[in-house]
Amino acid sequence: MLKLxxxxxxxSLVAGLFGFGGIASASAGMAKILFFxxxxxxxxxxxxxxxxxxxxLK
Structure with a gap:
């Protein structure tokens, strides 16, 4: 799950680097949800x- x-x-980082804000935001949200x-x-x-x-042990 952490790999995902x-x-x-x-x-998210790559999409943000290339200027795709919506995709970057959605990917960051999914990463945050999966992490928690x-x-x-x-x-x-x-x-x-x-x-x-x-x-x-008992």
Missing amino acids: ALFFLVI IAIVLFVVFLVVALLAGRAV
């Missing part, structure tokens, strides 16, 4: 892994 966010970020989704999923899986690890 990075991909949209690069598209990836962060939320990371935190959720981290909590699940920590709780599962405690159950195994």
Whole structure:
């Protein structure tokens, strides 16, 4: 998911460089959304892994 966010970020930077403001804005928005989704999923899986690890140790 982070690779996809990075991909949209690069598209946004290139589009902005060439003057395509609408495409750059849309790509930056998608990159931002995907980045925050990836962060939320990371935190959720981290909590699940920590709780599962405690159950195994008992």
